[in-house]
Amino acid sequence: MKRVTKYKSELTGTEVTFTVSEKLNKLKGKVLAPKKLAEANELLRKLKTPLPK
């Protein structure tokens, strides 16, 4: 059975359907953009200021 959720935007009122995909579920946990993640980690490591409260 398809698992479907409808979301309505708080900003625009637009409604979109999200359907859980078993094909996508098989990719869970895999890092799909490793270079981008590495770059983000590098940027965050260099931070001299803490995250805002």
Next chain:
Amino acid sequence: MKYEVYKDIGVTDDFSLFEFFSKGKNGAILKRVTFTRTEDGRIYNLAFGDVDETDDLDDYVVTDNGDRNKVLATVAFIVEAYTRRFPDRWIIFRGSTQERLRLYRMAVGLHLEELSVLYEIWALGDAGIVEFCKNMKINAFLIRRKKS
């Protein structure tokens, strides 16, 4: 802010991956959006791009499918849904190229007032984390849902 969005989106049950089809002059192109935990466990990296023939995410490809605003609005919608489910998570994002970072900066700047109703919008710059303002030179965005 009223842009068309793609209304059928595939998702994992943990909301870490999303997919939708861009439909335009070059046909139907599968897009993927991922949120991956960074070394700082409070921050998740947003990556977005086309799904290539090996089922990997290619965030450097230029699709030119004639629907840029609709695709960006769909990604913004996904961010809204994601942060509704995980309101305490920070999202870091930037473009894979300077041109894309400039595009995102312009898009956020153009809608800053409306977006600020929902999000705290910060910029990672050479000086550290500062509140984002229009036309600011930045390395990445850092956003989080405002506490209600």
